Amino acid sequence: MPAILITGCSSGFGLETSQLFLDRGWDVVATMRTLDTKIIPACERLRMLQLDVTDPASVGRAVADAGPIDVLVNNAGFGVPSPIELTEPNVARAMFETNTLGTLAMIQAVLPSFRERRSGVVINVSSSTTLKSQPMVGVYRASKAAVNSITETLAVEAREFGVRAHLVIPGSAPETRFGDNGIPHLRGRDNADYGPMIERMVAHMRNQSEPLTHPSDVAAAIWRCATDPSSPFRLAAGRDAEALMVEAE
Structure with missing residues (x-):
């Protein structure tokens, strides 16, 4: 059976993707920073590993423990809503360390075996x-734009070794809209000048009760990229992402 390693499986996109691949007969290595073996029903084709993508030792252990895999999905990431001027340096650094450098670390850990095979x-x-x-x-956005750039270059470089690279671009979902968890932080960034802008975003978050992108949309896009060699390099997941991609092109 083919095998897939997925980061960030404690909820949302990663959790849904893990279950989809299990349901379709794959061996799945589901990883997360805080290991919770109860979130996915036990299965002989499932392995769950602790993995912090910002910790080189953790990355090395997880990749070694996973054994040979056919597909790597870099899904782990997070965002904190804040105006550029008011974003604390430690918060900005944490987003880049997880979203960008964590993705890079996983690619560098897995690619040698892909290249060899x-x-x-x-x-x-x-x-x-x-x-x-x-x-x-x-x-x-900047941390994810850097992921886009890395993946674009990787697709060209890895092609020489029979390895494919793809971007899956989700639209508005609780994870990408930052959800209610982001509202207290936004309010904490409030001041006389940014207050009205922040309140407009808070209202938008609260009024958009139905996400335009569901975890199942993202899981389906990942499945297509993993199993269809003719799938496009970029694949939108969700109605709003599809519309934005058409607009950007």
Whole structure:
């Protein structure tokens, strides 16, 4: 059976993707920073590993423990909504360390085996915020735009070794809209000048009760990239991401 390693499986896109590949007969290595073996029903084709993509030792252990894999999905990531001017340096650094450098670390850990076998697929989960600028997500957008750039170059370099690289671009979902968890932080960034802008974003978050992108949309896009060699380099997941991609082109 083919095998896939997925980062960030504790919820959302990663959790849904793990279950989809299990349901379709794959061996799945589901990883997460805080290991919770109860979130996915036990299965002989499932292995769950602790993995912090910002920790080189953790990356090395997880990749070694996973054994040979056919597909790597870099899904782990997070965002904190904040105006550029008010984003604390430690928060900005953490977003880049997880979203960008964590993705890079996983690619560098897995690619040697792919290159040796002359096969493999790397799928990096990006964000529709990279397709159109909007307030309060500038640093998060920059971290994901860097992932886009890395993946574009990787696709050219890895092609020489029979390895494919793809971008899956989700639209608005609880994970990418930052959800209610981001509202307290936004309010904490409030001041006389940014207050009205922040309140507009808070209202938008609260009024958009139905996400335009569901985890199942992202899982389906990842499945296509993993199993169909003719799938496009960039694949939008969700109605709004698809619309934005058409607009950007």
